[in-house]
Amino acid sequence: xxxxxxxxxxxxxxxxxxxxxxxxxxxxxxxxxxxxxxxxxxxxxxxxxxxxxxxxxxxxxxxxxxxxxxxxxxxxxxxxxxxxxxxxxxxxxxxxxxxxxxxxxxxxxxxxxxxxxxxxxxxxxxxxxxxxxxxxxxxxxxxxxxxxxxxxxxxxxxxxxxxxxxxxxxxxxxxxxxxxxxxxxxxxxxxxxxxxxxxxxxxxxxxxxxxxxxxxxxxxxxxxxxxxxxxxxxxxxxxxxxxxxxxxxxxxxxxxxxxxxxxxxxxxxxxxxxxxxxxxxxxxxxxxxxxxxxxxxxxxxxxxxxxxxxxxxxxxxxxxxxxxxxxxxxxxxxxxxxxxxxxxxxxxxxxxxxxxxxxxxxx
Amino acid sequence: xxxxxxxxxxxxxxxxxxxxxxxxxxxxxxxxxxxxxxxxxxxxxxxxxxxxxxxxxxxxxxxxxxxxxxxxxxxxxxxxxxxxxxxxxxxxxxxxxxxxxxxxxxxxxxxxxxxxxxxxxxxxxxxxxxxxxxxxxxxxxxxxxxxxxxxxxxxxxxxxxxxxxxxxxxxxxxxxxxxxxxxxxxxxxxxxxxxxxxxxxxxxxxxxxxxxxxxxxxxxxxxxxxxxxxxxxxxxxxxxxxxxxxxxxxxxxxxxxxxxxxxxxxxxxxxxxxxxxxxxxxxxxxxxxxxxx
Numbered sequence: 001x002x003x004x005x006x007x008x009x010x011x012x013x014x015x016x017x018x019x020x021x022x023x024x025x026x027x028x029x030x031x032x033x034x035x036x037x038x039x040x041x042x043x044x045x046x047x048x049x050x051x052x053x054x055x056x057x058x059x060x061x062x063x064x065x066x067x068x069x070x071x072x073x074x075x076x077x078x079x080x081x082x083x084x085x086x087x088x089x090x091x092x093x094x095x096x097x098x099x100x101x102x103x104x105x106x107x108x109x110x111x112x113x114x115x116x117x118x119x120x121x122x123x124x125x126x127x128x129x130x131x132x133x134x135x136x137x138x139x140x141x142x143x144x145x146x147x148x149x150x151x152x153x154x155x156x157x158x159x160x161x162x163x164x165x166x167x168x169x170x171x172x173x174x175x176x177x178x179x180x181x182x183x184x185x186x187x188x189x190x191x192x193x194x195x196x197x198x199x200x201x202x203x204x205x206x207x208x209x210x211x212x213x214x215x216x217x218x219x220x221x222x223x224x225x226x227x228x229x230x231x232x233x234x235x236x237x238x239x240x241x242x243x244x245x246x247x248x249x250x251x252x253x254x255x256x257x258x259x260x261x262x263x264x265x266x267x268x269x270x271x272x273x274x275x276x277x278x279x280x281x282x283x284x285x286x287x288x289x290x291x292x293x294x295x296x297x298x299x300x301x302x303x304x305x306x307x308x309x310x311x312x313x314x315x316x317x318x319x320x321x322x323x324x325x326x327x328x329x330x331x332x333x334x335x336x337x338x339x340x341x342x343x344x345x346x347x348x349x350x351x352x353x354x355x356x357x358x359x360x361x362x363x
Numbered sequence: 364x365x366x367x368x369x370x371x372x373x374x375x376x377x378x379x380x381x382x383x384x385x386x387x388x389x390x391x392x393x394x395x396x397x398x399x400x401x402x403x404x405x406x407x408x409x410x411x412x413x414x415x416x417x418x419x420x421x422x423x424x425x426x427x428x429x430x431x432x433x434x435x436x437x438x439x440x441x442x443x444x445x446x447x448x449x450x451x452x453x454x455x456x457x458x459x460x461x462x463x464x465x466x467x468x469x470x471x472x473x474x475x476x477x478x479x480x481x482x483x484x485x486x487x488x489x490x491x492x493x494x495x496x497x498x499x500x501x502x503x504x505x506x507x508x509x510x511x512x513x514x515x516x517x518x519x520x521x522x523x524x525x526x527x528x529x530x531x532x533x534x535x536x537x538x539x540x541x542x543x544x545x546x547x548x549x550x551x552x553x554x555x556x557x558x559x560x561x562x563x564x565x566x567x568x569x570x571x572x573x574x575x576x577x578x579x580x581x582x583x584x585x586x587x588x589x590x591x592x593x594x595x596x597x598x599x600x601x602x603x604x605x606x607x608x609x610x611x612x613x614x615x616x617x618x619x620x621x622x623x624x625x626x627x628x629x630x631x632x633x634x635x636x637x638x639x640x641x642x643x644x645x646x647x648x649x650x651x652x653x654x655x656x
Contacts, residue, residue, distance in 0.1 A: 052552050073558030085553035089571030098567075099557035146557075 002063030002076075002153035002186055003028050004049070009058030011044055011210075018044050019055070019210045026203055029184045031177075035197040036207035037233070042190045043158060045207075049188060050156050051075050063153055073102075078147035079156040082163065084139045086131035086146075092118075093127040096145045117149045120179075137168045144176075148183075157189040161196065173199060194234045198222065206230050222285075223351055224269070228360035231283050231353065237317060237328040240289075242282040243357060246274040255282055255354070257302075259323040264300050267352040272363040279357035286317065288351060289329035291337065292344040299346040306341045320345070394635065401628035409624060418629040427605050428630060431613040434520050438609065439588040441524045442531075447580055449528065450535025451573075455565060457536070458543045468540070471533035479530070483597025486526035487513070516606035519599055523591075523607055526598055531587060535580050542576035543569065578649050582642060589638050610634050 004026050011019040019041045026032045034042040047053040049060060051072040060067050067075045078099075086095050093114055094101075100110045118124040121141045131139055140160065147155055157176070161169045177200050180187055191197055197204050197218070204221045206213040206229075214226040225231035225239070232238040244255040247263060253274050254263045264282070266274070274280065292301045304320040304327060311317075316335060320327045329345060337343065354363045404414045422428050457467055474482065489495040490513040500508040512518035546569055554564045592611040599607040601616075610630055618627030 047552075050556060052555060071558075072556040077556070079553065079556045081549045081553055083547055083549045085547060085549035087550060087554075087568045087572070089568070089574065098554075098559070102558040102560075102563065146553075 003030075003061075004032070004154055004186060004188065005059070005061040005064075006045075006049070007059050007061075009045070009048065009055050009060065011041070011048060011053070011055045017210055019048075022058070022207075022212050024205050024212065024215055026186065026188075029186055031180050031187045031189065031200055031202045033197040033201035033204050034188065034190045034207060035192065035194060035204060035234075036213075037192060039209075040207040041210040042192075042207050046079075046156055046158055046188060046190045049154075050077055050079050073099075076153040077156055078150045078152040078154075079158065080143045080147050080160045082159040084131075084143040084160075084163075086139060086142055088131055091128055091130055092123065092134070092142050092145075095131065095142055096149050099146065099150050113149050114145075117145045120148065121145050136164055137172070140164060140168075140172060144179075148179075153186065155185050155187045157187065159191055160189075161191075162193075176200065194236065198234065204234075206233060208233075224362070225283070225353060226362055228281065228283075228355050231355070231362075235285060237286050237330070239353075240284045240286065240327045241355070242284065242322075242325065242327070244280050244282050246276050246278050246280060248276045255280065257282070257322075259325065260302075262300075262302055264347065264349065267349045267354060269351065270354050270363050274354075274363060280363070281355040281357050281360075283353035283355060283362075284327075284347060285351070286328040286330035288348040289320075289327070289331075289345045290348070291331065291335055292346040299348055301344045301346050303342055303344045306337055306339050306343060309337065309339055397628045398632050400624060401632045403625055403628075405624035405628070407622040407624065414625075418625040419633075422626050422629045422633070425626070427608060428610075428613055430605055431608040431610045434606075434608060435589070435610050437520050438524055438527070438591075439585065441521075442527050442588045443581060443584045445524065446528045446531045446535050446584055447577070450532045450580065451539045451570070453532065453536045454539035454543055457540055468537065471536050473533065474530045475534040477530065479591065479593040480597045482526050482530045483594045486522065486529070487598050490522050490525075513599065514603055516603045519603060519607045523595055523598055527588070527591060527594055530594075531584060535584070538576055538580050538583075539573065542573040546572055575649070578645065581645070585641065586638070589634060 004024075006022055006024045009019060009022045010017065022045060024032070034045060036042050044053060048055045051067065051070055051074075055068070062075055062077070072079075087098065090098065096117060097110045097114045100113060105113075114127070115124070118127055121144060123138065123141050123145060126134060126138060126142070131142065134142065140163075143160065160176075161172050164172060173196060176189075179185075180200075189196075189200060198221075201218050203215065204218055205215045206221060208229050214221055214230045216224075221230060221234055225234065228241065231241070243258045244264075245258065246253050246266075247256045248254075249263065249265075251265075253266050253276060255266060256263045267282075292299075302322070304322050306318060307321045307326070308319040309316055310319070311333060314333060315330050316333055316337075318329045318331055318337060320329055331337070355361065356363060399411075400409055401418055402413050402415065403410060404412045404417065453471060457464055457471075461467070477485075490510070492498065492509070492511045492514060497508060497510045500510070512522045550568065550572075551564065554568055559567065590611060591609065592615065595601060595607055595609055595612050601608045601612045611634070614627050614630045614634070617623040617630060
């Protein structure tokens with residue numbers, strides 16, 4: 001268990017920069033998720049932390065000690081791979097014990113450690129089998145066992161759940177989180193799935209095109225996205241972005257929604273002074289819209305055309321239309337609403353985010 | 364059923380029937396015929412006077428056959444082991460992301476494109492003391508250099524091993540290289556994280572994963588070794604004396620030049636059954652393993 005520091009790390013292949021000045025640091029026992037679309041550099045960053053790839057410049061520290069240029073085995077890390085990467089000709093027991101064998105641990109101690117990990121992962125009955133005779137979920141457990149048995153300072157997970165079916169993925173997600181809570185281990189986990197990121201992480205790093213977009217707690221990332229990319233990448237359905245213009249009102253600046261004659265007060269979260277006439281995007285999570293009750297709410301309302309209703313069980317996703325623009329709302333199941341209606345929706349602006357329309361950066 | 368449908372249904376069987384008939388008669392039919400002849404007293408021509416195991420007794424009383432079997436063990440054993448090890452070693456070297464990989468692959472693979480007769484002739488020249496290696500080294504000034512395996516009865520069989528290995532190694536290399544390339548790169552990364560040094564990665568992880576390739580290489584090499592005939596004929600003609608006689612050359616000379624058809628048939632039958640005794644259990648165990656996995 002240890003803290004991890006990544007400072008000013010860059011990586012380029014010739015003139016192609018795949019990681020640009022990445023700065024992340026986490027404390028002992030944190031669960032860091034690196035998330036982003038394909039090709040954002042998250043797996044490369046993980047390989048660099050593991051020591052499987054060299055970075056071009058910058059420093060990585062594990063437990064306060066710089067590890068640049070060290071081989072993976074000298075960094076005291078363990079890794080779980082996307083394809084599990086089990087050794088096909090070895091039994092489960094040999095697979096899990098291989099790293100201990102390589103570090104010349106006596107056999108008796110090795111067997112004991114492997115047995116303990118197998119108990120923890122409930123794979124004791126599989127120890128004599130070969131990877132070819134296991135199901136996907138069992139292989140996943142063996143791959144985790146291989147990492148756990150080393151009791152490393154940091155665990156690295158490279159999209160470990162992406163080859164499992166949906167049900168198993170949710171189960172394993174919970175299991176990994178349970179293991180994290182139980183062992184208090186420091187974990188770095190790479191995924192492209194924003195739900196995995198939100199559910200598991202204590203810290204999320206959102207990446208795009210080799211640039212760290214935002215680093216923070218899941219709540220922070222979800223409620224206070226740093227830019228339009230983070231706002232739309234995290235959360236499903238994504239955050240609604242409504243183009244608006246800043247106008248002067250009686251009690252300070254207001255937002256005039258484009259294509260409507262509605263003006264809204266500036267969300268309280270906005271601290272910057274916005275010049276009247278500047279173009280912005282108003283970011284609203286789907287769950288911040290609700291059906292307006294008669295006269296009850298103090299929240300501003302917006303009249304929208306109900307386009308499509310998508311029930312998901314606990315919630316209904318409602319695609320609404322304001323002129324050309326589509327807005328998604330997330331309402332509780334049983335909300336009396338029909339496609340084709342025009343209804344008034346209350347907007348909870350307490351958490352709303354305002355982005356600069358040109359740069360996409362949050363104000 | 365209409366006529367056209369009937370024709371359609373019968374067409375595959377109809378198209379296949381000539382080759383099936385040819386295989387049934389020319390391969391399995393003649394195997395059975397040879398086995399039958401080995402129990403007869405046939406000399407120059409086939410005749411059906413059954414003599415029980417008499418021809419087998421004569422076969423194993425024949426010192427020339429014993430030499431042939433011993434040579435087979437030396438040649439076959441060395442050929443399979445050396446070609447497998449060397450092919451695997453070259454494949455591992457080529458797998459190290461070297462430059463001009465395609466060129467090296469082609470160079471090692473080309474000998475396979477030659478017929479055994481050509482290989483035999485080339486190596487006959489190379490190993491001939493008066494023409495090849497010995498002559499060359501001596502003409503460079505090392506007058507006492509001798510390399511006369513080809514003409515020494517105790518050593519001649521090893522020249523056949525050299526020529527045979529030279530020819531087949533490239534092919535074995537290609538087999539192993541394909542197998543090595545099939546190993547998931549994440550497994551190699553995992554081994555690095557686990558702290559395994561390069562030689563352990565190969566001996567513990569990669570090579571054990573190539574078990575099916577070993578089987579393929581073994582089956583191909585074993586059958587090439589056992590049926591090798593042209594190589595011996597072109598390189599040594601079984602000589603000096605009978606020192607490089609193999610079961611196949613023995614069988615040919617008994618059957619077609621010594622008028623001992625019965626003994627020849629018996630030797631052919633022994634070759635077939637010993638080959639089957641090696642291959643069948645191996646295939647059986649491998650295929651059963653596949654099904655279980």
